[in-house]
Amino acid sequence: MSGTAPPRSGGHGYALVGVLLALLLFGTAGALWFGGRAGEAVGGDFTLQNPAGQTVTARSFRGKYMLVYFGYTHCPDVCPTTLTDVSAALRAMGPKAARVVPVFITVDPARDTPAVMGRYAALFSHRIVALSGSAAEIAKVAGEYHVYYAKHVTGPGPDDYAMDHSSVLYLMGPDGRFIAPLQAEDSASNLAAGLQRLIR
Amino acid sequence: MTHRPTPPSFHPTRRRAALLALGLALLAPAGARAAGPVTVSGGWFRYLLASIPSGGYMTLHNASATPAVLTGASSPACGSLMLHRTESRGGTERMVAVAKVPVPARGTLRFAPGGYHLMCMQPRMHPHETVPVTLTFEGGGRVTASFTVFGASGAPGSAAKPGTDMRKMRM
Ligand SMILES: [Cu+2]
Numbered sequence: 001m002s003g004t005a006p007p008r009s010g011g012h013g014y015a016l017v018g019v020l021l022a023l024l025l026f027g028t029a030g031a032l033w034f035g036g037r038a039g040e041a042v043g044g045d046f047t048l049q050n051p052a053g054q055t056v057t058a059r060s061f062r063g064k065y066m067l068v069y070f071g072y073t074h075c076p077d078v079c080p081t082t083l084t085d086v087s088a089a090l091r092a093m094g095p096k097a098a099r100v101v102p103v104f105i106t107v108d109p110a111r112d113t114p115a116v117m118g119r120y121a122a123l124f125s126h127r128i129v130a131l132s133g134s135a136a137e138i139a140k141v142a143g144e145y146h147v148y149y150a151k152h153v154t155g156p157g158p159d160d161y162a163m164d165h166s167s168v169l170y171l172m173g174p175d176g177r178f179i180a181p182l183q184a185e186d187s188a189s190n191l192a193a194g195l196q197r198l199i200r
Numbered sequence: 201m202t203h204r205p206t207p208p209s210f211h212p213t214r215r216r217a218a219l220l221a222l223g224l225a226l227l228a229p230a231g232a233r234a235a236g237p238v239t240v241s242g243g244w245f246r247y248l249l250a251s252i253p254s255g256g257y258m259t260l261h262n263a264s265a266t267p268a269v270l271t272g273a274s275s276p277a278c279g280s281l282m283l284h285r286t287e288s289r290g291g292t293e294r295m296v297a298v299a300k301v302p303v304p305a306r307g308t309l310r311f312a313p314g315g316y317h318l319m320c321m322q323p324r325m326h327p328h329e330t331v332p333v334t335l336t337f338e339g340g341g342r343v344t345a346s347f348t349v350f351g352a353s354g355a356p357g358s359a360a361k362p363g364t365d366m367r368k369m370r371m
Contacts, residue, residue: 073248076255076320077286078293080246081313084353116251123248123352148292164294185288185314 042170042178043068044144048105048131051118056131058176065100065199066172069184070147072108072163073120078184080124082167087125088188089195096199097127099174104130107149107165109138145170171198237264238303240345243333244355245318247325254325256281256318256333256347257311257358262303269338270301275347277331279322286314295319300338313358327351 045058067086071079083104090097104121106112112120114132121130133141142149149165169182169191182194243258262268273281283301287294301316303309311317318333325331327349334344348355 073252075295076246076248076253077284077295077313077317078288080248080255080352080354081358087353119249120252152294154297162295164292166291167288167293168291 040146042145042181043172043176044141046133046141046144047137048133048141049114051114051121051130053114056129061101061103061172062176063174065174065179066170066176067100067102067182067195068105068145068170068172069102069168070105070107070142070145070149070165071167072106072165073112073116074108074162078167082169082184083121083124083128085184085186085188085191086169087127089191090125090127092188092192093195096196099199100195102128104128105138105141106130106132107138107142107147108163109133109135111159171195238262238268238270238335238337238341238343240333240335240343242355243345243347244358245320245323245325245331245347245349246352246354246358247323247327247349248352250323252323254278254320254323254349255313256320257313257355258318258333258345258347259311260303260309260335262305262307262309265305267305268303268341270303270335271299271338272336273318273333274336275320275331275333277323277325278320278333279324281333282319282321283316284319285316288314313354325349 043058047055047057050056069082069086071082073079083102086102090100090102093100102125104117106117109132112132114130117130117132121128132138147166147168149163152162152164154160154162167184169184171179171182173179179198180194182191186194239261241259241261243256245254245256247254256273260268260270270283273283275281283298284295285298287296297319298316301309309316329349330346331349332344333347334342336342350358
């Protein structure tokens with residue numbers, strides 16, 4: 001994607017517009033990333049808490065691939081389906097799965113304490129590292145991963161809200177660098193195939 | 201990381217609630233339960249933790265020549281039970297409450313992960329149980345169906361999102 005050079009001719013400009021339109025129409029997470037964030041790095045350092053209450057940073061995962069997903073526990077529809085697919089994909093991958101750490105980061109730190117995150121993630125797979133943090137720590141890591149999230153009030157009570165959030169899986173390399181986005185909506189078998197292809 | 205067992209005092213209450221609902225369903229006059237031509241199949245809940253909402257899924261079949269409109273749901277196993285839909289736009293997921301869900305004439309409507317779901321706000325259920333769900337339709341029709349409770353990974357094969365080819369899903 002060399003979309004940074006200003007178009008010199010009308011034709012070039014139309015082609016660029018066409019490409020951007022196509023990306024918008026496809027509307028996939030990957031397209032969103034490439035179309036909207038070209039040139040900006042995905043990922044970076046973070047400081048978060050694991051379910052045992054220990055501090056974890058991006059460097060804690062060096063040497064392993066990270067499969068990063070942002071969600072929240074009061075999400076009974078999309079998040080469990082994605083975490084189920086990720087767990088099944090890793091089970092289906094055989095020995096290569098040992099090189100991947102699925103990392104689930106909450107976008108709802110007010111309700112998702114480290115302990116709650118741990119109990120929730122353990123329902124799917126003990127491989128999943130579930131991370132929470134302060135509102136500021138979550139905002140920082142979500143920003144680094146270009147993850148959009150917003151509270152959306154659903155009723156009068158303090159607990160009556162849902163979180164709108166980007167639903168993308170990010171594969172990060174053993175050096176911490178971003179490799180590729182994977183579609184969270186994909187089936188477990190497609191996810192396993194994608195990971196097999198991307199992990200050396 | 202341990203899964204805390206449900207407190208023992210919880211079970212009798214839950215069973216009583218389920219029995220009460222079943223009793224009421226059996227005692228109610230047939231006209232009060234029938235939603236006319238709409239039937240429910242394959243109902244299930246994904247139970248996670250007692251403190252977290254459970255998602256419910258099902259298939260509605262409308263045998264009549266006129267559209268039916270689902271307007272509400274209730275269950276003694278849920279506290280409040282809402283009609284929800286997940287909207288997906290450009291990789292962002294958003295859950296919204298919906299007031300009405302149309303079921304086409306001589307048609308089928310699926311509540312499936314990533315789309316329409318029942319949102320069970322205070323789940324009082326456990327995997328391997330069945331719990332009753334009563335659906336209310338425009339015009340006052342009601343139908344009660346039995347939903348199977350599954351754990352976090354859901355009903356077998358349920359991970360397929362709407363539009364996903366089921367044949368590619370089997371692993
Ligand atoms: Cu919902």
